Amino acid sequence: MFGLGLLARAARQHQLQCTVSRLFSSCRPLAAATDAVQQAQPREQLQYDLCIVGAGPAGLSAAIRFKQLCKEDNRDLSVCLIEKGSEVGAHILSGNVFEPRALDELFPKWSEQQGEGQAFADLPLRQKATADRFYMLTQGSSIRLPNPPQMKNRGKNYIISLSELTRWLAKHAEEQGVDVFPGFAGKEVLYDWHNAVVGVATGDMGIAKDGCRKPSYTPGVDLMARLTLFGEGARGSLSQSLMQHYGLREAAGASPQTYALGLKEVWEVPEEQHQPGLVLHTVGYPLDNSTYGGGWIYHMEGRRVSLGLVVGLDYANPSLSPYQEFQAFKRHPLVAATIVGGTCLQYGARSLNEGGLQSIPKLAFPGGALIGCSAGFLNTPKIKGTHTAMKSGIVAGEEAFRALGLADDAGKKGPITLRNYADRMEVSWVYQELERARNIRPGFSKWGLWGGMANAALSTYLLRGREPWTLKHRHADHEATKLARDCPPKDYPKPDGVTTFDIPTSLYRSGTNHNHDQPPHLVLADPGLPEVVNHPQYGGPEAKYCPAGVYEYAADEASGRPRLVINAQNCLHCKACSIKDPRQNITWTVPEGGGGPNYTIM
Amino acid sequence: MSKVLVAVKRVIDYNARVRIKPDKSGVDLTNVKMSMNPFCEIAVEEALRLRESKAVDEVVAVSLGPQQVQETLRTALAMGADRAIHVSTEQQLEPLAVAKLLAALARREQPLLCLLGKQAIDGDNNQTGQMLAGLLSWPQATFASKVELDKAAGSAKVTREVDGGLETLSCQLPAVITTDLRLNEPRYATLPNIMKAKKKSIAKLTPQELGVDVTQQLVTLQVEEPAQRKGGVVLGSVAQLVEKLHKEAKVI
Numbered sequence: 006m007f008g009l010g011l012l013a014r015a016a017r018q019h020q021l022q023c024t025v026s027r028l029f030s031s032c033r034p035l036a037a038a039t040d041a042v043q044q045a046q047p048r049e050q051l052q053y054d055l056c057i058v059g060a061g062p063a064g065l066s067a068a069i070r071f072k073q074l075c076k077e078d079n080r081d082l083s084v085c086l087i088e089k090g091s092e093v094g095a096h097i098l099s100g101n102v103f104e105p106r107a108l109d110e111l112f113p114k115w116s117e118q119q120g121e122g123q124a125f126a127d128l129p130l131r132q133k134a135t136a137d138r139f140y141m142l143t144q145g146s147s148i149r150l151p152n153p154p155q156m157k158n159r160g161k162n163y164i165i166s167l168s169e170l171t172r173w174l175a176k177h178a179e180e181q182g183v184d185v186f187p188g189f190a191g192k193e194v195l196y197d198w199h200n201a202v203v204g205v206a207t208g209d210m211g212i213a214k215d216g217c218r219k220p221s222y223t224p225g226v227d228l229m230a231r232l233t234l235f236g237e238g239a240r241g242s243l244s245q246s247l248m249q250h251y252g253l254r255e256a257a258g259a260s261p262q263t264y265a266l267g268l269k270e271v272w273e274v275p276e277e278q279h280q281p282g283l284v285l286h287t288v289g290y291p292l293d294n295s296t297y298g299g300g301w302i303y304h305m306e307g308r309r310v311s312l313g314l315v316v317g318l319d320y321a322n323p324s325l326s327p328y329q330e331f332q333a334f335k336r337h338p339l340v341a342a343t344i345v346g347g348t349c350l351q352y353g354a355r356s357l358n359e360g361g362l363q364s365i366p367k368l369a370f371p372g373g374a375l376i377g378c379s380a381g382f383l384n385t386p387k388i389k390g391t392h393t394a395m396k397s398g399i400v401a402g403e404e405a406f407r408a409l410g411l412a413d414d415a416g417k418k419g420p421i422t423l424r425n426y427a428d429r430m431e432v433s434w435v436y437q438e439l440e441r442a443r444n445i446r447p448g449f450s451k452w453g454l455w456g457g458m459a460n461a462a463l464s465t466y467l468l469r470g471r472e473p474w475t476l477k478h479r480h481a482d483h484e485a486t487k488l489a490r491d492c493p494p495k496d497y498p499k500p501d502g503v504t505t506f507d508i509p510t511s512l513y514r515s516g517t518n519h520n521h522d523q524p525p526h527l528v529l530a531d532p533g534l535p536e537v538v539n540h541p542q543y544g545g546p547e548a549k550y551c552p553a554g555v556y557e558y559a560a561d562e563a564s565g566r567p568r569l570v571i572n573a574q575n576c577l578h579c580k581a582c583s584i585k586d587p588r589q590n591i592t593w594t595v596p597e598g599g600g601g602p603n604y605t606i607m
Numbered sequence: 608m609s610k611v612l613v614a615v616k617r618v619i620d621y622n623a624r625v626r627i628k629p630d631k632s633g634v635d636l637t638n639v640k641m642s643m644n645p646f647c648e649i650a651v652e653e654a655l656r657l658r659e660s661k662a663v664d665e666v667v668a669v670s671l672g673p674q675q676v677q678e679t680l681r682t683a684l685a686m687g688a689d690r691a692i693h694v695s696t697e698q699q700l701e702p703l704a705v706a707k708l709l710a711a712l713a714r715r716e717q718p719l720l721c722l723l724g725k726q727a728i729d730g731d732n733n734q735t736g737q738m739l740a741g742l743l744s745w746p747q748a749t750f751a752s753k754v755e756l757d758k759a760a761g762s763a764k765v766t767r768e769v770d771g772g773l774e775t776l777s778c779q780l781p782a783v784i785t786t787d788l789r790l791n792e793p794r795y796a797t798l799p800n801i802m803k804a805k806k807k808s809i810a811k812l813t814p815q816e817l818g819v820d821v822t823q824q825l826v827t828l829q830v831e832e833p834a835q836r837k838g839g840v841v842l843g844s845v846a847q848l849v850e851k852l853h854k855e856a857k858v859i
Contacts, residue, residue: 049799091620092640169638186798210795223795350626518622603622605638 048206049226053083053184055405056230058191058205058243060088061097062167062391063377064236065174066111066398067405072181074406082409084183085228086175087207089190089578091599093175094168095516096238096578098269098355098607099391100301100311101167102134102158102284106434107395129169132306134158135282140339142290142300147339154465155386155442158284164303164311166271166606167391190598191243194250195227201420202372204229205243210597213522231412232405232421233373236398239264239358240580242595244379253366253375261481262364262381263446265298266581268331268354268552269313270514271305271606274347279308286388291333294454296320297359297446300334301388302343309350309606310343315388317359318482318585319450322492323546327581328354329497332505344504352511353607354552354579357390358383359446362439363477368427371420376401384438385446386461393435400429441470447478450485486587489544508554516603517553517577519596525573526596527555527582534590535569543587545569550585553577577602609758610665611654612718613688614709615647617672617679618729631829634729643679646724648686649786652793653754654722655687662756663719665689671708673697677809684804685796691809696821698814702730704821706738711817713743718781720763725750725785736785746778750787756780 055071057064068084075082090096108115108130115125137159140147175185192208207225212218235244240262248254254261287300297317304310314334316327334340358364358381365381368374376397383390404426412421430436444464449457464470500506519526529535539545540558545567547556553575561568578601583593619625620640628635643651654666668683670676671694680691694708713721721743726733740747748754748765752773755764766775768787796804814821842848852859 049797051798051802091622095640166638184802186801189798207798219792221792221794223797226798228798351624514624516622516624603620603640605623605640 048224050229051085051226053085053228053230054232054409055082055084056204056228056233057084057086057236058233059236059238059241059377059379060086060090060093060175060185060187061171061236061238061377061394062174063379063394063398063401064234065093065171065178066107066395067234067236067376067402068178068183069111069174069181070399070402071406072178072183074403076181078406078410080410080413082406085230086178086183086185087189087191087205087228088185088187089595089598090187090601091603092172092187093185094172094605095187095603096601097168097171098267098353098602098604099167100267100269100303100313100388101165101391102303102389103130103163103165103167103170104161104389104392105130105163107392107399111395111399127173129173130163130165132164132281132304133160134162134164134284135160136280136284138283138285140285140287140289142287142337142339144290145338147287147337153386153461155384156284156286164282164284164305166305166311168604168607188599189225190595191237192225192595194233194243194246195229196250197420199371199420202233202247202370203420204233208595208598212524212597214524216524219522231372231409232423234398234401234405235373235375235379236377236394237379239356239378239381239383240583240593241379242593244375245583247370247373247375248366251367251370253368253370254364256367257365259366260360260363260478262358262360263450263478263482264318264356264584265315265359266318266327266354266550266552266579267313267315267357268327268352269311269607270352270511271350272310272312272344272347273308273350274310274344276308278343278345278347279310280304281306287334287339288454288458290337291330292316296322296325297449297457298330300340302340310347312340312344315357317449318356318550318581319480319485321485321487322495323486323489323543323587324492324495324549326495326497326549328508328511328552329495332497332500335504341504349506349514351516351604351607352514353602353604354577354581356580356584357388359385360478361385361446362436362443363447363475365439368430369423371422374401374423374426382435382439384442386442386465387438393438396433396435397430400433401426404429443470444472444474444476447476450479451476483585483587483589486543486546486585488542494544508552512553512575512577515553515577516605517575517601518603519574519576519600521574523597525571526576526594527571527573528592528594530590530592534588536566538588539569539586539590540567547582547586547591550581552579552581556582608664609662610667610716610718611657611663611720611722612667612669612709612713612716613647613650613654613683613722614669614671614705614724614735615651615679615683616644616724616727617641617670617676618644618727621645621728627830627832631831633827633830641675641678643682644724644727646726646728646786646788648724648793649788649790650722650724651683651686651688652791653786654720655794656791657720657754657756658687662758667692667716667718669694669709669712671696671700671705680809681801681804682796684807684809685801686794687800688807690807692812693809694812694814694817696814698821699823700821701823701825702732702734703738703824704814704819705735706742707819708814708817708821709735709739710742711819713739713781715817720756720781721745721783723783723785725787736783740783743781743783745782747783747785748776748778749785751784752787752789754784754790
């Protein structure tokens with residue numbers, strides 16, 4: 006174990022060169038560079054058999070399944086789970102109409118143990134879906150359409166808050182002996198000389214804005230593990246670095262991942278406007294025919310309504326603001342009728358994967374694997390990713406247990422690769438679902454709204470996903486943005502403060518907060534690029550697509566020219582900037598642990 | 608062995624958005640994030656610094672309430688407290704009851720110092736530390752922004768934040784000190800310390816064992832949200848202003 010630590014530290018010395026050069030390229034003074042050299046001092050190490058990054062449905066399912074198998078087999082293997090949010094559930098945002106398929110596998114017979122005092126008494130699956138509706142919206146009206154078969158939820162699925170469910174899962178995991186550590190961000194992947202993953206380094210805390218150490222400086226720790234699972238959600242920062250490091254996309258011949266940005270609010274509405282169990286989806290207004298997306302209204306229990314808009318991030322017009330489109334969605338009579346007179350409780354935004362089967366990278370690498378949305382198992386036509394994420398977590402947990410058990414019994418040391426995990430996923434119901442759904446989303450980017458719907462109907466009703474072709478994603482989302490001069494500028498009306506709000510008001514409701522005195526976590530590879538490319542050519546799209554108002558163009562006092570101001574403190578950790586920046590100039594890195602949104606019912 | 612007793616309270620996280628329950632009986636605590644009271648965190652940090660400067664030998668964290676307060680005690684242990692005491696009760700505790708329980712504990716533990724936060728951010732009472740000092744007949748220094756312990760002389764020099772500025776006073780030990788915001792910046796709990804904290808002991812006591820009656824003396828009748836702020840109005844002339852002050856605001 007000590008040897009392994011030395012190797013990891015030595016490997017990081019080499020990586021330190023990269024760290025130092027990264028520091029020079031971002032806007033930090035020279036003082037920071039010497040600090041980086043100081044930080045090469047040995048950090049404390051914690052040893053685990055399994056380390057999981059991210060306390061989302063995938064990570065928690067993996068941890069719970071792993072511990073279940075440990076108990077059955079009477080093996081004592083240690084698991085830890087780190088989560089960058091201040092508590093579990095704080096960074097989780099989802100619609101969410103929950104398909105309990107994977108939950109049934111994780112906890113068979115959970116529905117029979119929901120009586121008072123029993124194990125699943127307070128499992129937050131309280132509202133079953135009672136009705137499905139599908140609408141095409143125009144400016145002032147709505148046309149009821151037949152429900153697509155992927156949207157049949159009535160009687161089977163539950164309308165839940167995923168924040169609540171993950172909190173419940175975390176409590177259960179802790180009871181089973183998993184060490185859950187909220188408030189700790191995975192900053193760096195640790196590799197050894199065999200180029201295997203040997204763990205994750207958590208971020209240092211207490212570093213000031215200019216890079217110097219504050220009196221409260223606390224170095225992060227190196228979490229050394231024989232296997233590390235990465236369940237950071239869509240566009241996770243460590244997952245991105247792993248995909249680059251191992252060439253995971255190229256190895257699988259995968260298309261680039263495509264994304265959408267989901268904006269969500271939870272409202273408490275008057276009794277007369279509440280129809281518990283109603284699951285409503287919309288297409289059309291406010292999005293035009295060339296922008297993919299749709300809205301939802303889910304009626305939860307207790308007069309709560311979850312509503313939101315999903316906007317495909319391959320939109321072309323750089324002046325489009327997904328946040329303002331969401332406000333327009335709320336102004337539509339169908340939506341306004343539900344929320345008028347109510348109170349908005351929480352707001353949030355998060356990117357989601359839309360690439361489906363075509364974009365899944367190679368899943369396993371020496372020492373670890375990608376699980377959940379970090380890999381990208383979301384079923385786009387269903388807009389459900391929780392059940393597939395949980396299934397991937399369960400399979401990864403099982404394979405991790407098996408692999409560690411075999412290594413222990415054989416007395417084998419050295420890196421472990423979870424080859425069976427990827428193989429099992431390929432024959433699981435996850436891939437079956439994704440296979441059937443694979444041609445629907447790409448049809449919309451090729452042929453717009455009407456062509457896409459025709460293609461979707463063909464693929465769903467007639468060919469049932471068995472068509473011999475697979476439409477590929479032609480380009481990454483950021484490549485689809487046109488120049489500002491080629492697109493009509495979009496003008497948005499002012500918010501009314503009753504059902505529509507400005508960004509600061511909405512941001513307040515997300516509970517987002519970061520310690521302001523820390524280096525900005527949004528790193529520009531070329532700090533001068535926004536003034537030369539983003540603003541003149543694209544009209545500063547980051548000021549439009551960021552749902553938290555992080556990016557602003559303000560006139561520089563000296564030169565009078567517009568300058569990019571980054572209010573990193575507002576960040577909702579949605580990752581839209583990492584996805585949509587036209588030159589991929591913005592890298593989203595993880596800020597000090599415990600910062601970010603504080604969702605409780607999202 | 609000289610000890611410092613630190614009282615910590617589990618309250619709604621300072622960052623959380625608060626709502627009133629529909630029946631106006633109190634604040635809605637379901638699905639709300641709870642954490643240690645910020646002033647209590649400062650108290651724990653000060654206690655740890657006193658131990659690190661060898662002014663005291665042991666830091667004992669205390670919390671009162673239902674089972675969940677053990678999470679707050681674990682945080683105190685993760686920051687570095689040596690051991691913790693949980694006074695277990697389902698009863699809503701008022702400042703006087705808390706002061707009586709802490710006084711009983713202080714008589715048992717015989718600490719050199721009792722450190723408390725100046726107030727809790729849910730109740731905002733700012734009474735417990737003062738009442739505790741009164742019950743024990745110990746000197747008190749509240750709103751401390753600087754604490755210096757002179758072990759040899761058995762006294763403490765405390766700088767207090769008062770309305771007029773800063774007041775420095777000296778008091779004999781044992782004493783009660785309540786902390787204000789600028790006293791220190793609490794340290795982060797590190798992962799290794801969180802792991803160690805899981806193994807540290809939390810002793811459990813009940814109010815009955817301490818011989819304290821914690822029945823509530825006060826009944827909350829109603830909790831309401833503050834009045835909605837109305838938008839401002841731009842007026843055209845002084846005459847209009849006078850008219851509005853006379854007719855609407857009714858102040859002249």
